[in-house]
Amino acid sequence: MAKRKVTVVGAGNVGGTTAQRLAERNYADVVLVDIVEGLPQGKALDILESGPILGYDSSVTGANDYEQTAGSDVVVITSGSPRKPGMSRDDLLKTNQNIVASVTGEIVRHSPETILVVVANPLDAMCHVAMETSGFPRERVVGMAGILDTARYRTFIADELGVSVRDVFALVLGGHGDTMVPLPSMATVGGVAITELLYEDRVEAIVDRTRNGGAEIVNLLKTSAWYAPGAAAVEMVEAILKDKRKILPCAVFLQGEYGYNDLFVGVPVKLGKNGLEQIIQIELTEDEAAALKHSADAVKELVDKLKTAA
Numbered sequence: 001m002a003k004r005k006v007t008v009v010g011a012g013n014v015g016g017t018t019a020q021r022l023a024e025r026n027y028a029d030v031v032l033v034d035i036v037e038g039l040p041q042g043k044a045l046d047i048l049e050s051g052p053i054l055g056y057d058s059s060v061t062g063a064n065d066y067e068q069t070a071g072s073d074v075v076v077i078t079s080g081s082p083r084k085p086g087m088s089r090d091d092l093l094k095t096n097q098n099i100v101a102s103v104t105g106e107i108v109r110h111s112p113e114t115i116l117v118v119v120a121n122p123l124d125a126m127c128h129v130a131m132e133t134s135g136f137p138r139e140r141v142v143g144m145a146g147i148l149d150t151a152r153y154r155t156f157i158a159d160e161l162g163v164s165v166r167d168v169f170a171l172v173l174g175g176h177g178d179t180m181v182p183l184p185s186m187a188t189v190g191g192v193a194i195t196e197l198l199y200e201d202r203v204e205a206i207v208d209r210t211r212n213g214g215a216e217i218v219n220l221l222k223t224s225a226w227y228a229p230g231a232a233a234v235e236m237v238e239a240i241l242k243d244k245r246k247i248l249p250c251a252v253f254l255q256g257e258y259g260y261n262d263l264f265v266g267v268p269v270k271l272g273k274n275g276l277e278q279i280i281q282i283e284l285t286e287d288e289a290a291a292l293k294h295s296a297d298a299v300k301e302l303v304d305k306l307k308t309a310a
């Protein structure tokens with residue numbers, strides 16, 4: 001049986017890692033696209049040549065155009081500038097708006113039935129660009145941020161308590177920016193709330209480190225992260241391709257859920273073969289609801305700027 005097809009647009013750090021991790025899973029053929037000549041072809045060949053050693057036989061090809069992407073089941077959009085030290089994700093708005101719009105147009109022309117997983121920043125605003133350009137229903141445009149932010153949150157909790165990250169469940173809601181909302185009430189270790197296990201000041205420190213988790217890496221690397229972002233994008237692709245119906249925090253277009261309308265905000269959703277299968281509504285405390293509002297307001301402000309940006 002032919003493997004499914006996944007296109008990764010942008011063969012930079014996040015795109016290259018996403019393509020590599022996908023090829024290694026061995027259930028999808030991967031097409032890597034970039035505007036830089038030789039870059040997607042070179043990375044694709046290098047990933048392909050790892051197959052005999054690692055035991056996978058996914059096809060991996062690179063291209064500067066979209067011919068080979070035709071009929072993709074899922075397309076991951078990582079094309080766009082990453083931030084540098086001192087920059088916020090929002091500083092990337094204008095540059096990446098143009099890139100994401102042109103890329104989405106090409107993708108839709110070649111794969112009108114595909115599901116878009118948006119990764120480029122500022123994430124929530126780029127989801128709006130992809131949805132508007134594609135004209136896709138909200139089920140087929142989902143943004144990757146919450147899985148990454150939650151992975152950071154879980155890492156810091158596990159580290160603080162000296163436990164396996166596998167025993168830590170947590171959730172981060174809201175936009176993918178400094179206003180994101182790591183929920184202490186939903187963070188548990190082996191089923192026990194972290195608020196029972198840690199003093200309030202430690203919980204606050206972990207929440208704060210999570211909010212600034214991206215900047216912490218930018219300060220070290222002088223560019224943004226890619227290993228965990230690539231892993232997070234693949235988790236979404238896998239949930240869709242394998243119809244896993246996993247509950248994952250993703251940026252989706254809310255239409256009344258959580259009290260927001262026509263806005264991409266990170267919330268827990270069920271991801272399956274149709275993309276967004278269901279939005280999971282959870283009870284928030286008053287403080288959490290206020291923090292989510294603050295975050296949604298920040299997304300809205302940025303989305304409004306899209307109309308003037310060009």
Ligand SMILES: NC(=O)c1ccc[n+]([C@@H]2O[C@H](COP(=O)([O-])OP(=O)(O)OC[C@H]3O[C@@H](n4cnc5c(N)ncnc54)[C@H](O)[C@@H]3O)[C@@H](O)[C@H]2O)c1
Binds near residue numbers: 010039096
């Ligand atoms: N959502 C998240 O959680 C998250 C996490 C990490 C990074 N990001 C974002 O992902 C994006 C990519 O980050 P990166 O570290 O891989 O950057 P990078 O600079 O390493 O790679 C970006 C690639 O996009 C390519 N590109 C630019 N314009 C293009 C176009 N029109 N068509 C095709 N390719 C094009 C560039 O040539 C480059 O190779 C950035 O916007 C970054 O902020 C998001």
